[in-house]
Structure formats: C-alpha cells, structure tokens
Amino acid sequence: MPPSDQVLTVAQMQAAEQALIDGGESVDSLMLKAGRGAAEWIFRLAVDRPVTVLCGPGNNGGDGYVIAETLRAWDLPVTVVAPLEPATDAARNARTAYWGGFSAVGHGGVFVDCLFGSGLSRPLGDELAGLVRTLAGTHASCVAVDLPSGISSDDGVLLNEDLPRYDLTVALGAWKFAHRLLPARKAMGELRLVDIGVARVDEAARVISRPALAAPTQDAHKYTRGLLAIVEGPMPGAAALAASGAVHAGAGYIKVLGEASGLPVWAVADPRPLDEALEDRRIAALLVGPGLGRDGAAEAKLEAALAFDLPTLVDADALHLLNPAMVAGRSAPLVITPHAGEFAALAQAFGVEAEGRIDAVRALASAVGGVVGAKGPDTLVAGSNGRLAIAPPASSWLSTAGTGDVLAGIIASRLASGDDAFAAACHGVWLHGEAARRAGPAFSASELAAHVSGAYAACL
Numbered sequence: 302m303p304p305s306d307q308v309l310t311v312a313q314m315q316a317a318e319q320a321l322i323d324g325g326e327s328v329d330s331l332m333l334k335a336g337r338g339a340a341e342w343i344f345r346l347a348v349d350r351p352v353t354v355l356c357g358p359g360n361n362g363g364d365g366y367v368i369a370e371t372l373r374a375w376d377l378p379v380t381v382v383a384p385l386e387p388a389t390d391a392a393r394n395a396r397t398a399y400w401g402g403f404s405a406v407g408h409g410g411v412f413v414d415c416l417f418g419s420g421l422s423r424p425l426g427d428e429l430a431g432l433v434r435t436l437a438g439t440h441a442s443c444v445a446v447d448l449p450s451g452i453s454s455d456d457g458v459l460l461n462e463d464l465p466r467y468d469l470t471v472a473l474g475a476w477k478f479a480h481r482l483l484p485a486r487k488a489m490g491e492l493r494l495v496d497i498g499v500a501r502v503d504e505a506a507r508v509i510s511r512p513a514l515a516a517p518t519q520d521a522h523k524y525t526r527g528l529l530a531i532v533e534g535p536m537p538g539a540a541a542l543a544a545s546g547a548v549h550a551g552a553g554y555i556k557v558l559g560e561a562s563g564l565p566v567w568a569v570a571d572p573r574p575l576d577e578a579l580e581d582r583r584i585a586a587l588l589v590g591p592g593l594g595r596d597g598a599a600e601a602k603l604e605a606a607l608a609f610d611l612p613t614l615v616d617a618d619a620l621h622l623l624n625p626a627m628v629a630g631r632s633a634p635l636v637i638t639p640h641a642g643e644f645a646a647l648a649q650a651f652g653v654e655a656e657g658r659i660d661a662v663r664a665l666a667s668a669v670g671g672v673v674g675a676k677g678p679d680t681l682v683a684g685s686n687g688r689l690a691i692a693p694p695a696s697s698w699l700s701t702a703g704t705g706d707v708l709a710g711i712i713a714s715r716l717a718s719g720d721d722a723f724a725a726a727c728h729g730v731w732l733h734g735e736a737a738r739r740a741g742p743a744f745s746a747s748e749l750a751a752h753v754s755g756a757y758a759a760c761l
C-alpha cells in the first residue's frame with residue numbers, strides 16, 4: 302500500500318516516479334497500474350452504464366486510454382473523446398492499445414475526465430473548458446482521474462471558473478496538495494487512492510491522522526501531567542473556554558492568571574500581578590491571547606509572558622500584538638494559531654512575503670521561530686524547519702464563536718503535557734476535529750470542549 306498519509310508536490314511526485322523507473326518500471330507499466338486501478342473504481346460506480354472518457358495530450362490522457370480499454374474489456378459500453386492528439390510516447394502507446402471507438406461527445410452514464418492531471422500549467426482554453434462543462438452536464442456521474450482538469454496541483458487553486466463538481470476523484474500514486482486544500486477539494490467528491498508503488502518520501506507533507514496518546518502513568522499527579530497557565534484579559538469567557546478545552550486534553554492542572562470570574566470550579570485563579578504569578582516554577586506551558594484585548598495592558602502582558610521563555614501558545618488578540626522583538630532570543634517552544642485575518646496581520650509584522658498559502662505559512666513559521674497552525678476549513682501546521690502537516694476535513698459546524706479558544710486550550714494542554722510544539726499542534730488539531738465530529742450539528746463551544754475527552758479516549 303502507498304503511504305496513505307503523504308501529500309506530494311508535482312516535483313516530489315515526478316521524483317518518486319523516476320525512482321520507480323530507475324528501479325525497473327517504465328512509464329508505460331506505471332500507466333497500466335494507474336489506469337487499471339482507476340478503472341476498478343470507475344467500474345464500481347458505472348455498474349452497467351455507458352462511460353465516456355475524455356483524453357488529453359499528456360500522460361493523464363494516457364491513463365484515460367488504459368481506463369477505456371480496461372472497461373471495454375470488461376464489457377462496459379465505452380467511448381473516447383480526444384480533442385488533442387497524444388503528445389508523449391506512453392500516451393501514444395496507450396492509445397494504440399485501445400480497441401474501442403471515438404466520438405465527438407458522449408452522454409448518459411459516467412464522464413471520466415482524463416484531460417489534464419498534474420501537468421496542467423495554465424488555465425484551460427475556452428474550447429476545452431467548454432467541452433469539460435458540456436460532458437459533465439450531459440452525464441449522470443463525473444469522475445476525475447488524478448485531478449479534475451483546471452486545478453493547480455500544488456496549491457488547490459482553481460485555474461478556470463465554473464469547473465464542474467465531480468462525484469469521485471481517483472488520485473494516482475499519492476495525494477497531491479489539491480486533494481487536501483480548498484477550493485479544489487470542494488470540487489472532487491469522494492477521494493480514492495490507487496497504489497502504483499510510490500515509496501515513503503521523508504520530507505513530504507502529511508495528512509494529520511489520529512495520534513497515539515498515553516494515559517497518565519500509575520504514579521502521575523497533577524503537576525507531572527502538566528500545569529497550564531492561561532493569561533486572562535478583559536474578556537474572561539475566552540480564557541474559560543480555553544480552560545475547558547485544556548482540561549480534557551491532557552494537562553493535570555489549569556490555572557488562570559487573573560481575576561478569573563466565572564471560571565469552572567476545577568480551574569484555579571491566580572489574581573497576583575502577572576510578573577509574580579509567572580514566577581510559579583510548576584508552570585509547564587502558557588497560553589496567551591484569548592480575550593486578552595489589544596491595548597497597552599494586553600501588550601505588556603504578552604511581553605511579560607513571552608519573556609519567561611516557557612513553552613507558549615500565542616493566539617487570538619495577542620497575534621495582533623506579536624512582533625519580532627518579542628520572540629527574539631526565545632529558546633522555548635512557541636506555537637501560534639492564526640486564522641486568515643490574524644495571519645495577514647502577522648505576515649505584515651514579520652515581513653513575510655510569499656507566493657502561495659503553503660509558502661507563506663512555512664515562511665511565517667521560520668520568521669517566528671516556532672510552529673504555525675494556520676486555522677481555517679483546511680488547517681495547515683508548519684514547523685520552523687519546513688515540516689508541514691494538513692488537517693483532515695473537519696465539521697463545518699466548527700464555524701461558530703469560541704471554537705478557536707477551545708482549540709488554543711487543547712494545543713496548550715498538549716504542550717503542558719510534554720508534546721513537542723509540532724506534535725502539540727497536530728494532536729490538538731486532530732482532537733478538536735474529532736470532538737466536533739462527536740458533537741454533531743449546531744454545537745456551542747462549551748459543548749465542543751466537553752467532547753474532547755471522548756476524542757482523547759479514541760487515541761488511547
């Protein structure tokens with residue numbers, strides 16, 4: 302089986318294919334594996350309906366001829382639409398080996414898009430884009446092979462407007478970024494992966510999967526499990542929500558540095574001046590930002606918190622105050638969790654200029670010297686060393702107020718429990734997504750927090 306959690310760039314995919322070719326495969330043999338693997342999924346979807354395969358000029362088109370011939374041999378009615386001649390040897394060979402018919406358009410059953418895959422370098426011209434739309438509109442089901450045509454593989458950007466939605470996308474050899482990132486992911490329907498023998502690529506991005514977490518040891522006490530201190534601001538509800546997320550995610554003791562009115566009874570308030578409160582040597586990790594405000598007092602609190610050089614998560618309001626001087630000279634782990642708006646403010650404060658979202662997230666992690674959890678419907682986690690992880694799709698019900706505070710509490714709790722910063726962010730993102738799945742529809746942030754322990758139980 303291919304490593305099903307790895308996500309490859311086009312360049313990494315080409316290098317992986319080259320490694321297979323160096324090991325004795327040929328492009329033609331890889332195309333046969335890819336095409337036949339895809340044909341199996343299409344056969345299941347088609348049942349006995351006719352199939353129209355749209356074949357482009359490159360190796361994605363070559364896959365299309367293999368698919369068409371395989372389905373034809375399995376007695377499905379198949380036709381090929383080929384607006385462009387094959388332009389690679391492997392695609393030409395695959396076309397020669399196809400014994401079925403051609404037509405200008407097909408209609409009825411299943412449309413299989415093999416026009417372009419990872420080699421698409423520019424938007425589809427009007428004629429080709431129109432053909433894809435027509436075929437999608439005249440068939441009951443649509444399947445994309447490797448990628449829907451018109452999508453940029455490395456960042457999931459749509460190169461054309463009004464692209465069709467597919468029922469199934471069959472990825473070949475490995476996931477590409479477009480399979481995991483919006484807006485492309487929205488167009489793909491169900492995702493399946495065909496094994497062509499691609500090996501593990503060490504430096505590849507990963508999809509975040511269920512972590513293996515430990516239960517407290519027999520001799521554990523609240524301090525060995527980790528004391529998380531949350532810096533309170535003028536909006537204490539946010540700190541309380543973060544505390545609720547944190548208590549279910551591993552830390553043994555949650556302290557709120559402030560007046561902490563309205564806190565749950567299990568959280569301990571420390572109303573002393575922040576400098577004094579931070580002297581507590583038992584603090585294993587700090588969370589600063591939720592409900593902090595953005596005024597001078599908030600800035601002073603953030604500065605004081607970061608100066609203690611403890612494992613720290615900076616979130617929410619504090620992300621609008623963070624600047625390079627505050628993180629210079631720190632050596633303890635740092636995690637920041639900006640949503641898109643906070644990310645833009647940080648990119649400006651840290652002078653980050655990058656082309657696409659992935660490069661920008663990596664560049665910010667490097668500039669901050671920590672881990673960035675770039676929150677959104679397709680959350681990315683980047684380490685300052687270039688490591689990258691992508692969250693699995695999560696419940697859209699997470700789009701409600703306070704869920705970010707809960708996430709901050711969960712990740713900070715993992716930091717207090719001893720996870721390294723990258724693991725804390727990945728584990729936290731997974732627990733948060735799983736808690737949302739368990740919470741079902743239309744939950745409040747506090748209900749979400751209550752489901753974190755169930756998500757944790759799934760990791761034991």
Ligand SMILES: NC(=O)C1=CN([C@@H]2O[C@H](COP(=O)(O)OP(=O)(O)OC[C@H]3O[C@@H](n4cnc5c(N)ncnc54)[C@H](O)[C@@H]3O)[C@@H](O)[C@H]2O)[C@@H](O)CC1
Nearest residue numbers: 318331332335359360361417418419420421422423424447
């Ligand atoms: N390289 C390999 O060993 C394998 C590749 N496979 C398939 O090969 C695909 C990649 O093949 P290619 O690199 O040939 O790429 P594509 O098949 O995506 O097509 C690239 C071709 O289309 C042209 N092109 C790009 N954008 C265009 C546009 N907007 N309008 C018109 N022409 C355009 C390019 O000049 C090139 O000739 C993968 O997605 C996968 O389906 C699989 O068969 C497995 C093996």
Ligand SMILES: [K+]
Nearest residue numbers: 414415417448
């Ligand atoms: K395609």
